[in-house]
Amino acid sequence: MKKQNIVNLIIVLVALSPLGYLFIVWNNIPESFVTRFEFNTAFEKVQSRNTLLLTVGLVALVSVLLYFLMRNLKKIDPKVKEGTETSSFNKLGLIITVYLVILNYFLILSAKNGWTIDTKVSMIFFGLLVMFMGNYMNNIKPNYFAGFRLPWTLNDPDNWRRTHQLAGKLWFAAGILLVIISFLVSKAMLIPISIGILVVIVVIPAVYSFKVYRNKLN
Numbered sequence: 001m002k003k004q005n006i007v008n009l010i011i012v013l014v015a016l017s018p019l020g021y022l023f024i025v026w027n028n029i030p031e032s033f034v035t036r037f038e039f040n041t042a043f044e045k046v047q048s049r050n051t052l053l054l055t056v057g058l059v060a061l062v063s064v065l066l067y068f069l070m071r072n073l074k075k076i077d078p079k080v081k082e083g084t085e086t087s088s089f090n091k092l093g094l095i096i097t098v099y100l101v102i103l104n105y106f107l108i109l110s111a112k113n114g115w116t117i118d119t120k121v122s123m124i125f126f127g128l129l130v131m132f133m134g135n136y137m138n139n140i141k142p143n144y145f146a147g148f149r150l151p152w153t154l155n156d157p158d159n160w161r162r163t164h165q166l167a168g169k170l171w172f173a174a175g176i177l178l179v180i181i182s183f184l185v186s187k188a189m190l191i192p193i194s195i196g197i198l199v200v201i202v203v204i205p206a207v208y209s210f211k212v213y214r215n216k217l218n
Contacts, residue, residue, distance in 0.1 A: 008071075015063040015097055018056050018104035029111050052111050056104050063100035067093045069145065079142045079154065088139035092146060095132045099125075119190055123182045126194075130201075131175025138168030148205055152213035159212050167205035174201045 031049050070093025073080040080086065102125070110117060140147045142160045147153075148167060153160040174197050181193060
């Protein structure tokens with residue numbers, strides 16, 4: 001078996017492992033349980049064990065599909081040529097897959113142990129994801145599935161490169177900032193501030209890319 005096939009098999013097994021763990025602890029999870037969320041105020045939601053199974057299965061399936069999608073862009077994306085460097089696609093797909101696996105285990109353990117889903121902890125993990133995505137965004141080549149896929153970036157490799165250089169720096173810094181503010185601000189302010197940060201790191205690269213496009217037209 002080729003080395004890459006072995007790696008792919010390991011990734012698939014890791015991605016599906018939450019389902020295996022769920023079946024192991026199935027009898028330890030009540031048929032209906034309460035999921036507790038802690039934002040600025042606490043609230044609860046009653047869920048069924050079957051709903052948890054459906055959710056975990058769906059997240060596991062999405063993680064596998066995203067991993068193989070990012071690994072096979074050359075076969076399905078006309079923008080990704082035969083000689084295009086694809087290591088950044090592969091790493092990005094792996095990062096998202098690992099993040100979804102962690103999320104799946106967290107969902108199961110929350111149901112099993114009656115954990116409260118805390119805003120600050122959730123935002124720390126989300127900030128780490130944004131940071132890692134920003135770290136690799138600078139190296140992403142033009143494609144139809146990942147990055148700032150705007151008409152003027154897809155049709156101009158230089159625009160794509162400059163836009164993602166800026167976006168990579170912004171996303172990396174924003175990820176660090178999200179982690180830091182998770183310790184500093186109240187839960188009531190954390191979500192509005194985080195949404196504001198996300199809007200900024202999406203809008204600024206998009207506006208910048210359009211400015212580059214207009215400058216070249218002129």
